[in-house]
Amino acid sequence: MTLLSVQGLHTHYHVEQGTLRAVDDVSFEIAEGETVGVVGESGCGKSVTARSIMGLLPRRIGEIAAGEIRFAARGGTLDLAQQDPLGPVMRDIRGNDIGMIFQEPMTSLNPVYTIGAQIVEAIRLHSDLSKADAWAKAEQLLERVGINEPARRAKQYPHAFSGGMRQRAMIAMALSSDPRLLIADEPTTAVDVTVEAQILALLEELKRERNMALMLITHDLNVVGEIADRVIVMYLGRVVETTTAARVFDDPKxxxxxxxxxxxxxxxxxTRLTPIEGTVPGPHQRPAGCPFAPRCAQATEKCNTQPPTFRIDAETSVACWLYDDAEAGHA
Amino acid sequence: MFKNPVINRILSALFTLWLISVISFIVIQLPPGDVVSNFVRQQELISGASVPPETLEFLRQRFGFGEPVYVQYLKWIAGFPKGDFGFSVIYDGAEVADIVARRIGMTLLLAILALFLSWGLAIPLGIYAATHKNRFSDYLMSNVALFGLSIPDFLMAVVYLFIAIFVMGSDYTGGLFSEAYVDAAWSVERFWDFLKHLAVPLLILSIGGMAGTFRIMRANLLDVLGQQFVETARAKGLRERVVIYKHAARIAINPLISRLGMQLPVLLNGTIIISIVLDLPTLGPPFYRALIAQDMYLAGTVLMLLAVILLIGNLIADLLLAWSDPRVRDG
Known part of the structure; x- marks a missing residue:
């Protein structure tokens, strides 16, 4: 069953130089219990997509200009794009139905409150648990994410935790209200490789045991290959390819x-590594047609107009003119 | 030196105290001639009578005149435990300790009230300006604050007196009581009169202190609001008010606490200067007269007292900061 369905999302940032189309007509779906990797270079709109879903766009700068974000909650579906980001509905969705963890574990936790107090705050916000019960639950959560001596650790401040441990604590906090969807925004970019593997394994485990969907934002295809079911590849605010994690390695389109x-x-x-020629153009020099055309070796005249999304089969679709006969079958 | 940071802090404070006493003593020694000869000359000028030789001899003995400088210093500080800080020339040989004791209470009262008032107004205004950044109200407040920061206290006091007397026709001429109540016993009317008079210097003092506190609070909060843990707090589903006050402002206040130690002496100086303009019964007027008349025991003692208060203020600020910020507390 579909848990989250994003249709035709346009998110604009109003900055001094003008309006920036940070997310430009993005559509995708996440089913219950599914792990979806969102991949792309910095500035491609991955994080802005996540913040649009969470209602965490910077105030007075970011704005959902068009599109729907349908989320299955409370026995029906709710269009999150229509909600007041600061209103009670979105506040109840945030942290309760959708949890989120961030890239920088070192700065993600408030330095003046203990780890336990910050988790308890999240628990009590979305439940009627007493303070003592909430503390007990926080300790269980910390233990579940692999923190030793959780009772003692809960009373410590973030500066006593290493980066990997802070990310574990963040995960415990995000899971405190059993969300249906966890958005992880580059959760392992700032930690060591060994810690990265542990965190990914932990996310994978937790997701399975709770039948929770996971939206994993990363610039690292290897991370996606490890735990994702499906992959969304983004470039300059657009989805260029949607496919399965297996196919992204075997048969990228x-x-x-x-x-x-x-x-x-x-x-x-x-073999030699082949970098992609050129760099991501600045947000104000967006090409008129296919955003990738200026860096693409296979670009033709046709690429001066924006390609539609061609559906190759049930699992793969791609926004590229190379596949405009795809409707007939495999390219 | 010692394991316990509090003991370390107190020992270093004691050392600083000693240094302050040495410097104050040097200041006392600076003018040509000694204080006793100065006193004799002054008494002869006023009453025409010469000081009895026994008194003269007693004073020379007491302060060690004619003996090496270090003996004079030791004799001076030997009086401190007995509350003997020397005598005043301009107050006809009265004890410095008595003069200071009578006026220190009002001095501290004014400075501390001004501190509370300026913090109580500046912090909420700073929070408001930071959360309404770049809007009209923010520009207005920031510019008024810059204006307030640029005007020295004494000028503000003179401007106030001018407006009150010549524009508004008030009969306020400084002091803390109207003429009718100066020597009256405490009563409701006298207290009300006192409050009305107190409001003037208090307002002038707090406006001066407010401007700086406001600007620091605004800048700190803007800085903190850009940090990741604020977004974490929003992602939990907390109300924006809780995010701002509990998670952001709570941390933005910490640098203000460390500034507290510096602010108290600034306010004391302001109190002294304003008291000279408005003729308030604080340490201001005697200190000013003592400096002009080279009444060095009085001037040196007030100087030393100000330095001691600065020291105590800093100590309190350090302790408060350690209490408020676990990162400082743990090392």
Missing amino acids: HPYTRGLLASLPSLGRR
Whole structure:
């Protein structure tokens, strides 16, 4: 069953230089219990998409200009795009139905409150538990995410925790109200590789045991390969390819996805890494047609107009003119 | 030096105290001639009578005139435990300790009330300005604050007196009581009269202190609001008010606490200067007269007292900060 359905989302940032189309006509779905990886370089709109869903766009700067964010909650579906981001409905969705963890574990926790107090705050916000029960639950959660001596650790401040431990504490906090969806925005970018593997394994475990959907935002295709079911590849605010995690490695369609893959080091393959030519254009120099065309080796005249999304089969669709005969079958 | 940071802090404060006494003593020694000869000359000028030789001899003995400088210093500080800080020339040989004791209460009262008033107004205004950044109200407040910061206290006092007397026709001429109540016993009317008079210096003092506190609070809060843990708090589903006050403002106040130690002496100086303009019964007028008349025991003692209060203020600020910020507390 579909848990989250984003349709035609446009998110605009009003900055001094003008209006920036940070998310430009993005559509995707996340089913219950599914892990979806959202991949792309910095500035491609991954995080803005997540913040649009959470109602956490910067006030007076970010704005959902068009589109729907349908979320299955309270026995029906709710269009989060229509809600007041600061209003009671969104506040109840945030932290309760949708949890979120961030890239920077070192700065994600408030330095003047204990870890336990911050988790208890989240628990009591969305439940009627007494303070003592909430503390007990916070300790259980800390233990569940792999923190030793949770009773003692809960009374410590964030500065006594390492980066990996803080990220675990963040996960405990995000899970405190049993959300249906966890959005993880680059959760392992700022931690060591060994810690990264542990955190990913933990997210995978927790997701399975709670039948929770996971939206994993990352710039690292390897992370996606490890735990995602499906992959959404974004470039300059647009979805360029939607496919399964297996296919993204075996049969990437979009030239950008191929480029990402070719620039990835892998064990046992002694070939040169091929970086994608050029850089992501600045947000104010968005190309008129296909956003990737200026960096694409296969670009043609056609690419001066924006390609629609071609559905290749039930699992894969791609926004590239190379596949405009795809309706007929596999390209 | 010692394991316990509090003991360390107190020991270093004692050392600083000693240094302050040395510097104050040097200041006392600066003018040509000694205080006793100064006193003799002054008494002869006023009454024409010469000081009895026994008194002269007693004073020379007491302060060690004619003996090496270090003996004079030791004799001076030897009086401190007995509350003997020397005598005043301009107050006809009265004890410095008596003069100071009579006026220190009002001095501290004014300075501390002004501190509370300026914090009580500046912090909420700073929070308001930071959460309404770049809007008209923010521009207005920031510019008024800059204006307030640029005007020295004494000028403000003179401007106030001018407006009150020549524009509004008030009969306020300074002091803390109307003429009718100066020597009256305490009564409701006298207290009301006192409050009315107190309001003037209090307002002038707090406006001066407010401007700086407001600007720091605004800048701190803007800085904190950009940090990740504020978004974490929003992602929990907390109300915006809780996010601002409990998670952001709570931390933005910490640098103000460390500034507290510096602010108290500034306010004391302001109190002294304003008291000279408005003729208030604080340490201001005697200190000013003592400096002009080279009444060095009085001037040196007030100077030393101000330094001691600065020291105590800093100590209190350190302790408060350690209480408020666990990162400071733990090292």
